Amino acid sequence: MAKLFRSLHGVTSRQWNLEDNVTKRKIWYSWSDRAIRSEKHYYTTLNYIHYNPVKHGLVKSPYDWVESSVHWYLQVNGREWLRDCWVKHPVRDYGRDWDNS
Numbered sequence: 001m002a003k004l005f006r007s008l009h010g011v012t013s014r015q016w017n018l019e020d021n022v023t024k025r026k027i028w029y030s031w032s033d034r035a036i037r038s039e040k041h042y043y044t045t046l047n048y049i050h051y052n053p054v055k056h057g058l059v060k061s062p063y064d065w066v067e068s069s070v071h072w073y074l075q076v077n078g079r080e081w082l083r084d085c086w087v088k089h090p091v092r093d094y095g096r097d098w099d100n101s
Contacts, residue, residue, distance in 0.1 A: 047086055073085075
């Protein structure tokens with residue numbers, strides 16, 4: 001499986017660099033594959049993904065990131081559900097191995 005992902009990453013990296021007229025840009029340099037191990041891990045990962053643009057200073061709120069799935073979850077489940085999900089499954093440490101608990 002790792003060989004397949006390396007191949008896929010090579011193909012997509014070359015294509016995206018060609019499209020952007022950039023050479024030797026690293027695209028998948030910190031990518032890792034993680035299987036969801038439990039319901040808790042799923043929702044903690046969901047919170048991590050939704051909060052990531054805020055963490056990196058790109059927006060002030062997860063709701064400000066236009067391409068985020070947070071908008072789908074908001075529409076389907078509502079703001080209270082999202083808030084409860086954040087409280088029940090917080091991401092405590094965004095550093096290395098944040099999801100090993």
